[in-house]
Amino acid sequence: MPLTHLQRLEAESIHIMREVVAEVERPVMLYSIGKDSAVMLHIAQKAFFPGPLPFPLLHVDTTWKFREMISFRDNLAKELGVDLIVHINEDGVKQNVNPFSHGSAVHTDIMKTQALKQALDHHGFDAAFGGARRDEEKSRAKERIFSFRTAQHRWDPKNQRPEPWALYNARMHEGESIRVFPLSNWTELDIWQYIYLENIPIVPLYYAAKRPVVERGGTLIMVDDERMPLHEGEVPVEKMVRFRTLGCYPLTGAIESGADSLIAIIQEMLLTTQSERQGRVIDHDQSASMEKKKQEGYF
Amino acid sequence: MAHKSDLIAEDIEGYLRAHETKSLLRFITCGSVDDGKSTLIGRLLYESKLVFEDHLAALEADSKKVGTQGDQLDFALLVDGLAAEREQGITIDVAYRFFSTEYRKFIVADTPGHEQYTRNMATGASTADLAVLMIDARKGVLTQTRRHSYIVNLLGVRHLVLAVNKMDLVDYSKDRFDEIVEDYLAFADQIGISRDRIVSIPMSALAGDNITERSATMDWYFGATLMAHLESVEIDRDDETLPFRMPVQWVNRPNLDFRGFSGLVGSGTIRVGDDIRALPSGKTSTVKRIVLPGRPGEESDLKEAVAHQSVTLTLSDEIDISRGDVICAASEPAEVADQFRATLLWMDGDDMLPGRTYLMKTGAKTVQATVAAPRHVIDVNSLEKLAAKTMTLNAIGSCNLALDQAIAFDPYGDNRYMGSFILIDRMTNRTVAMGFLKFALRRASNIHRQALDVNEAARAEQKGQRPVVLWFTGLSGSGKSTIANALEKRLFAMGRHTMILDGDNVRHGLNRDLGFTEADRVENIRRVAEVSGLMVEAGLITLVSFISPFRSERDMARERIGDGQFFEIYVNTPLAVAEDRDVKGLYKKARAGEIKNFTGIDSPYEPPENPEIVIDTVDQSPEEAAEQIIAILKDQGVLPE
Numbered sequence: 001m002p003l004t005h006l007q008r009l010e011a012e013s014i015h016i017m018r019e020v021v022a023e024v025e026r027p028v029m030l031y032s033i034g035k036d037s038a039v040m041l042h043i044a045q046k047a048f049f050p051g052p053l054p055f056p057l058l059h060v061d062t063t064w065k066f067r068e069m070i071s072f073r074d075n076l077a078k079e080l081g082v083d084l085i086v087h088i089n090e091d092g093v094k095q096n097v098n099p100f101s102h103g104s105a106v107h108t109d110i111m112k113t114q115a116l117k118q119a120l121d122h123h124g125f126d127a128a129f130g131g132a133r134r135d136e137e138k139s140r141a142k143e144r145i146f147s148f149r150t151a152q153h154r155w156d157p158k159n160q161r162p163e164p165w166a167l168y169n170a171r172m173h174e175g176e177s178i179r180v181f182p183l184s185n186w187t188e189l190d191i192w193q194y195i196y197l198e199n200i201p202i203v204p205l206y207y208a209a210k211r212p213v214v215e216r217g218g219t220l221i222m223v224d225d226e227r228m229p230l231h232e233g234e235v236p237v238e239k240m241v242r243f244r245t246l247g248c249y250p251l252t253g254a255i256e257s258g259a260d261s262l263i264a265i266i267q268e269m270l271l272t273t274q275s276e277r278q279g280r281v282i283d284h285d286q287s288a289s290m291e292k293k294k295q296e297g298y299f
Numbered sequence: 300m301a302h303k304s305d306l307i308a309e310d311i312e313g314y315l316r317a318h319e320t321k322s323l324l325r326f327i328t329c330g331s332v333d334d335g336k337s338t339l340i341g342r343l344l345y346e347s348k349l350v351f352e353d354h355l356a357a358l359e360a361d362s363k364k365v366g367t368q369g370d371q372l373d374f375a376l377l378v379d380g381l382a383a384e385r386e387q388g389i390t391i392d393v394a395y396r397f398f399s400t401e402y403r404k405f406i407v408a409d410t411p412g413h414e415q416y417t418r419n420m421a422t423g424a425s426t427a428d429l430a431v432l433m434i435d436a437r438k439g440v441l442t443q444t445r446r447h448s449y450i451v452n453l454l455g456v457r458h459l460v461l462a463v464n465k466m467d468l469v470d471y472s473k474d475r476f477d478e479i480v481e482d483y484l485a486f487a488d489q490i491g492i493s494r495d496r497i498v499s500i501p502m503s504a505l506a507g508d509n510i511t512e513r514s515a516t517m518d519w520y521f522g523a524t525l526m527a528h529l530e531s532v533e534i535d536r537d538d539e540t541l542p543f544r545m546p547v548q549w550v551n552r553p554n555l556d557f558r559g560f561s562g563l564v565g566s567g568t569i570r571v572g573d574d575i576r577a578l579p580s581g582k583t584s585t586v587k588r589i590v591l592p593g594r595p596g597e598e599s600d601l602k603e604a605v606a607h608q609s610v611t612l613t614l615s616d617e618i619d620i621s622r623g624d625v626i627c628a629a630s631e632p633a634e635v636a637d638q639f640r641a642t643l644l645w646m647d648g649d650d651m652l653p654g655r656t657y658l659m660k661t662g663a664k665t666v667q668a669t670v671a672a673p674r675h676v677i678d679v680n681s682l683e684k685l686a687a688k689t690m691t692l693n694a695i696g697s698c699n700l701a702l703d704q705a706i707a708f709d710p711y712g713d714n715r716y717m718g719s720f721i722l723i724d725r726m727t728n729r730t731v732a733m734g735f736l737k738f739a740l741r742r743a744s745n746i747h748r749q750a751l752d753v754n755e756a757a758r759a760e761q762k763g764q765r766p767v768v769l770w771f772t773g774l775s776g777s778g779k780s781t782i783a784n785a786l787e788k789r790l791f792a793m794g795r796h797t798m799i800l801d802g803d804n805v806r807h808g809l810n811r812d813l814g815f816t817e818a819d820r821v822e823n824i825r826r827v828a829e830v831s832g833l834m835v836e837a838g839l840i841t842l843v844s845f846i847s848p849f850r851s852e853r854d855m856a857r858e859r860i861g862d863g864q865f866f867e868i869y870v871n872t873p874l875a876v877a878e879d880r881d882v883k884g885l886y887k888k889a890r891a892g893e894i895k896n897f898t899g900i901d902s903p904y905e906p907p908e909n910p911e912i913v914i915d916t917v918d919q920s921p922e923e924a925a926e927q928i929i930a931i932l933k934d935q936g937v938l939p940e
């Protein structure tokens with residue numbers, strides 16, 4: 001009986017994580033609270049079992065995440081006894097940067113991209129695990145598993161290190177760092193199937209429930225707290241909705257759905273015909289936008 | 300068709316159960332521009348329903364704008380990569396794509412086919428179980444087909460598919476297909492690809508013939524469609540039946556009661572109770588547990604583990620094993636050696652420098668490897684062996700390697716996992732080559748260093764001194780030799796035993812066969828490092844006065860001598876000052892173009908990053924400089940107070 005594709009993917013991810021821990025000084029795992037992070041964390045626990053995680057988790061909090069994400073995060077950290085660092089760009093908070101008055105691009109840049117760089121620099125992390133997958137978007141398809149960043153956190157897609165076999169080169173100069181993507185070869189279906197098989201807890205926002213939403217520009221936005229300014233005549237309505245990806249609530253589109261169990265989510269996903277990133281407001285500009293963001297230091 | 304929508308809708312759990320047992324196939328597509336590679340991959344993604352509606356909308360828009368198919372969908376656009384490359388209309392580098400059917404998940408390495416992308420193709424092929432060789436039916440077997448075949452064979456890709464594409468443009472002719480296959484098999488015989496590894500399929504990626512659906516027009520073809528072949532070709536078995544090998548990545552030691560060795564099983568099978576041997580030490584033990592946790596925090600040991608699994612082993616005995624060691628089946632251990640014949644594929648823009656020491660990573664081990672000049676390189680188009688002094692980007696050649704320590708290995712031809720390595724440049728940290736171990740030039744078990752009673756320590760003691768190398772580096776005319784001479788006089792007067800190696804003198808004798816090319820400069824320094832190493836063993840305080848412009852060569856000398864005994868003295872004279880002095884009239888000649896490769900003029904000087912001593916010659920006389928060095932050597936305990 002040959003190994004199944006999920007066993008192979010899991011083994012590859014474990015191999016990558018162990019390699020990083022053996023070769024770099026200060027690794028950290030970026031924990032975004034979403035389903036990919038959940039899988040990544042689950043695999044990390046297996047990789048170093050029966051020992052504890054040999055690195056902390058880092059969550060870059062834009063202060064606009066869904067409330068349920070934050071409570072899920074804090075409970076999980078307590079339950080697993082992992083070392084969780086939460087970083088907020090305090091400069092951004094002082095200037096009251098938010099997605100409404102600054103727009104999604106500025107908000108994402110200051111509260112996410114800049115905040116991430118601050119956190120990595122502040123703690124001197126030289127390797128950061130991220131849950132990105134190559135199937136998410138075209139520019140990722142050719143990104144390496146060990147993806148090198150200059151001291152300014154820039155990615156140079158023309159100058160990537162070749163990565164033959166599973167021989168990863170983690171050497172770097174002072175100040176440089178690497179982003180490591182252990183889930184590079186997973187697809188969205190692989191992630192869901194693994195969550196199902198391994199019974200991994202995920203944020204309830206993935207499941208359909210009645211939630212207050214408003215419709216804007218064809219996207220359903222959940223009114224998660226009172227900070228959301230309502231337009232003239234806009235009244236939140238309760239709808240059965242769920243989220244395919246999680247981020248800042250004002251920037252994350254909900255979909256109408258009745259899928260309230262894992263199995264129903266997978267079923268719905270297999271039958272739908274919209275790609276995952278559709279729900280992310282930031283990707284709607286031209287398809288090269290992600291590549292540009294990544295060159296500038298977005299994860 | 301891939302995703303059975305009905306089954307998903309009616310029995311999702313049944314569907315998921317079926318999909319749990321899917322296996323994984325990695326393959327690479329090789330073809331030249333316009334053979335239809337992108338069209339083929341795009342179609343495979345499309346047919347397996349992996350193209351979402353929003354992507355499809357983008358595709359439709361793009362097809363109209365930049366597509367080559369009029370109003371029809373241009374599948375090739377689905378797989379084009381980064382923005383800059385899209386503008387140039389070509390795909391570059393290696394991109395990975397994913398699709399799955401009911402039976403398998405597929406990872407496709409998509410690489411361009413030009414000769415200048417040989418390294419990318421090799422990278423994609425390194426993990427592939429199968430290669431699809433694209434051929435344009437109108438053109439037949441071309442030089443590039445041969446090149447691609449050579450590369451995938453070099454990389455040990457087991458299964459080949461000869462995809463004869465664009466059959467619609469040759470009237471779906473059986474004769475044409477047979478002719479191409481005949482031609483190809485004759486070539487395959489020549490380079491040693493056995494016929495049972497090759498399957499040939501006539502197809503049209505554009506029209507969809509024999510991709511997922513059998514061709515209605517080519518009723519003379521009875522073989523499988525491409526998709527059916529990809530779904531059924533036998534994989535995995537090979538790696539599982541090889542002897543057991545597991546390089547140790549990480550020693551897991553959370554508390555005193557647990558000591559596990561973590562790694563990815565590279566080949567073979569291991570069971571609880573099996574005898575193992577750790578290499579290179581050769582120590583033996585038996586496997587106590589194979590730890591692979593189910594849910595986090597729960598133990599659920601395995602009885603057996605196979606190739607490609609990540610596991611943690613515990614052993615019955617407390618034997619010393621660290622990262623990079625290889626755990627092997629005790630009865631069939633790997634070989635251990637420190638000198639090899641290897642094939643290299645050069646991947647860096649900077650040429651290989653024979654004699655330079657690079658880092659070599661194999662399995663979980665990183666060692667230092669000194670690379671000799673290539674014995675020959677291969678012309679990947681004619682497959683002829685050519686003489687060469689160095690290797691340039693994308694060159695493939697045969698070289699000898701000498702490591703600083705013995706490692707466990709199997710020849711690449713027997714075991715891909717144990718015979719593969721990469722070389723890393725120690726200065727730039729770039730991955731500069733991929734390599735394939737062929738055989739050991741001498742076995743580590745034959746190495747008996749003569750244990751001498753009269754050794755370095757004894758010789759040094761007799762002379763009552765600490766032998767060191769004082770390595771002077773700096774521009775021509777910076778004052779290295781003058782300062783070294785002044786210093787030797789002072790040391791001699793103090794009763795020290797000394798020796799000077801001077802660039803000009805050594806070049807007249809020991810190194811008179813060397814010129815001033817980069818490669819020769821490296822060899823020059825390597826020899827001097829060796830000789831000064833011998834001098835130190837003889838117990839002498841050795842003064843070396845060489846321009847030695849490259850950091851990595853000075854580092855090589857430092858490693859040969861050993862950190863505590865090597866003093867790098869940077870004679871820091873600005874170029875303008877040295878040129879102004881021009882004691883030997885060399886700068887003038889260099890400026891006039893009469894001397895080539897002159898350091899500081901048309902060849903670089905890389906200043907030391909952390910020299911032990913820096914000498915300023917602008918405000919100091921040579922005698923003062925010598926005193927400064929003596930003071931520092933006293934301070935460091937090299938000379939008595």
Ligand SMILES: Nc1nc2c(ncn2[C@@H]2O[C@H](COP(=O)(O)OP(=O)(O)O)[C@@H](O)[C@H]2O)c(=O)[nH]1
Nearest residue numbers: 332333334335336337338367375465503504505
């Ligand atoms: N007639 C015909 N044209 C094809 C076929 N496959 C690809 N093409 C065309 O050949 C051209 C190059 O195809 P593309 O997939 O971009 O080639 P690549 O450079 O190998 O990726 C395009 O115009 C395709 O539409 C085929 O089977 N038959």
